[in-house]
Amino acid sequence: MSSPVGPVDATLVPRYAGEATFARLPRLSDVPDADAVVWGVPFDAGVSYRPGARFGPGHVRQSSRLLRPYNPALDVEPFAVRQVADAGDVGVNPFDLDAAVATVESSATALGGTRRRLVTIGGDHTIALPLLRVQHERHGPVAVLHFDAHLDTWDSYFGAAYTHGTPFRRAGEEGLLDTDHSVHVGIRGPLYSRLDLDESEQLGFTAVHARDFARTPLDDIINRVRTRLGDRPVYVSVDIDVLDPGFAPGTGTPEAGGLSSRELLEVLRGLAGLNVVGADVVEVAPAYDHAEITGIAAAHVIYELLSVLPREER
Numbered sequence: 001m002s003s004p005v006g007p008v009d010a011t012l013v014p015r016y017a018g019e020a021t022f023a024r025l026p027r028l029s030d031v032p033d034a035d036a037v038v039w040g041v042p043f044d045a046g047v048s049y050r051p052g053a054r055f056g057p058g059h060v061r062q063s064s065r066l067l068r069p070y071n072p073a074l075d076v077e078p079f080a081v082r083q084v085a086d087a088g089d090v091g092v093n094p095f096d097l098d099a100a101v102a103t104v105e106s107s108a109t110a111l112g113g114t115r116r117r118l119v120t121i122g123g124d125h126t127i128a129l130p131l132l133r134v135q136h137e138r139h140g141p142v143a144v145l146h147f148d149a150h151l152d153t154w155d156s157y158f159g160a161a162y163t164h165g166t167p168f169r170r171a172g173e174e175g176l177l178d179t180d181h182s183v184h185v186g187i188r189g190p191l192y193s194r195l196d197l198d199e200s201e202q203l204g205f206t207a208v209h210a211r212d213f214a215r216t217p218l219d220d221i222i223n224r225v226r227t228r229l230g231d232r233p234v235y236v237s238v239d240i241d242v243l244d245p246g247f248a249p250g251t252g253t254p255e256a257g258g259l260s261s262r263e264l265l266e267v268l269r270g271l272a273g274l275n276v277v278g279a280d281v282v283e284v285a286p287a288y289d290h291a292e293i294t295g296i297a298a299a300h301v302i303y304e305l306l307s308v309l310p311r312e313e314r
């Protein structure tokens, strides 16, 4: 098979010129096939506080123009060892949340086919539920590695079952989670009740709290995460609010005391060799961003995720 089509060469076409696909990669329609696809779900009808994550995909693409082809931390060229392409955005209904959830599920199924690894740019965290349904179709229960300030295992808001605070409760109820191998990372901030953490454990999540990063060497945290995930199919869901608001101000439900970008990127690099089957990066709300701080962090998160995807047989 011919070698993958890579990003536009920044030494020939200025980075700031032309259409913003993720990392200036080709569009899916411009390549014969792709092993990994980045796509956007501009949707934020599930939020409980500041709106605006519907503009996340465009912002993250714009903030990804400076990414380069070689990742020295992992000694890998993520766009050369496989074909990666940008599939654009899916049009989801902004007025009908149930319809939007259904569209995300059917679009991910159509886009992913039987083997493509999907990396989804949100959108609010509601979309993790339909994305997990699609992973479950393919792999059975998946180990979820969930980076977030929030548990997102709450039951409902205003009686609504599908919101950005509830996707992992619904996923647990639907049997989508591998309950022996799922983990939250970065949890912090006030909860609704002392029962919240117990309920999240009952759903199958252990937790690495943000405050653990203050006392535990990073390698120990990475080992804890790797041991928990084991050799299972791993789905990585990154809510950008796992980062401290200083590193990611552009988000809808910020909480003080979060991870640094450096910590998050290092934990992601620590996933190399695991069976990462798909990922999302959600909750980027550009209206609250400054100087693309959040967009750039999210772009680098996606770059590291693409760097740790297992190599495809081509």
Ligand SMILES: N=C(N)NCCCC(=O)O
Binding pocket: 048, 049, 125, 150, 152, 164, 165, 239, 241, 253, 283
């Ligand atoms: N998934 C995110 N970002 N936030 C959930 C927060 C839910 C709440 O309002 O308590």
Ligand SMILES: [Zn+2]
Binding pocket: 148, 149, 150, 239, 241, 242, 253, 283
């Ligand atoms: Zn969150």
Ligand SMILES: [Zn+2]
Binding pocket: 125, 148, 150, 152, 164, 239, 283
């Ligand atoms: Zn979340």
